[in-house]
Amino acid sequence: MKQMKNLVMFGALVIAMASCQKEAVQLLPEGTKNKVTFKVSCFEQIPFGTETKSGSAQTLEDLCTKLNFAIFDGETKEESIVQTIGDEGFGTVSLQLKQGVHQVVVIAHNGDASASITSPDKVSFSNKTTTKMTDTFYYYGEITVGKDAQIYDLNLERAVAMIRFNITDEFPENVTQMKFYYSGGSSTLNTLTGLGCVNSKQTEIFAVTPSDKRFEMFTFPHTVNDTLSLKVSALDSLDNVLKEHEFNEVPVTVNMITSYSGEFFTGGTSSYTMSQIAIAANGEWAGEKNIEY
Secondary structure, X not given: OHHHHHHHHHHHHHHHHHHHHHHHHHHOOOOOEEXXXXXXXEEXXXXXXXXXXXXXXXXXXXXXXXXXXXXXXXXXXEEEEEEEOOOOOOOEXXXXXXXXXEEEEEEEEOOOOOOEXXXXXXXXXXXXXXXXXXXXXXXXXXXXXXXXXXXXXXXXXXXXXXEEEEXXXXXXXXXXXXEEEEEOOOOEEEOOOOEEOOOOEEXXXXXXXXXXXXXXXXXXXXXOEEEEEEEEEEEOOOOOEEEEEEEEXXXXXXXXXXXXXXXXXXXXXXXXEEEEEXXXXXXXEEEEEEEEO
């Protein structure tokens, strides 16, 4: 009788275990997707601040006009989303992702075109648009999607250095454009390191207006402290060079402004003053370094 009772209990245990295993398979079938929400809610650095043309930023819309989201599963891009300022829910994306590990890349910028996110270590911007590179922030991270809905608040970091050029004398009437050609930086970003990853030759051309003599350019430095070669040309309406200056070993640092100021048409490179200004996390200028050229 006792042996029969043990057999009955063993049979009940086997049935219970089989039931549990069947239920687990139903909860986590292969390829199950669950809702994941990403919110761009914080920037590690503020915009370049009141010293820039854009002024002091208070909201996401003040910081950027475009957001690019990309989700990877290893080398496979699973999702790619572009948001433009004015879109409903700008800064928030909800997706159905399969369970497992994913890599997330987010780029915030003000470019005319979307950033091209080929992989986490290769994010580039088109060189065929009017505005090629702008103040740019990025996020990279790995997430593990489980069986429950998840929300991630993303903290973005600035990836660029700014070169600012101030002309203190008057523009001749026949000058219609200012051309800035610089090499030594990068127009492609590796979000794994937060640094530039190709050797780029960058060009920015700005229309001249009498009231605006300040020009700003951006690059991804290859190292935390890098240098550029910069050629500045004043052009007429037919793209003829009327005046030109070259600046070598221009220092560039992520999250810092390198500023040149001087007389472009009546002076030479020796008349320019160069300074580097850092931005602290609290928005105050962390310091300024002046070098006479």
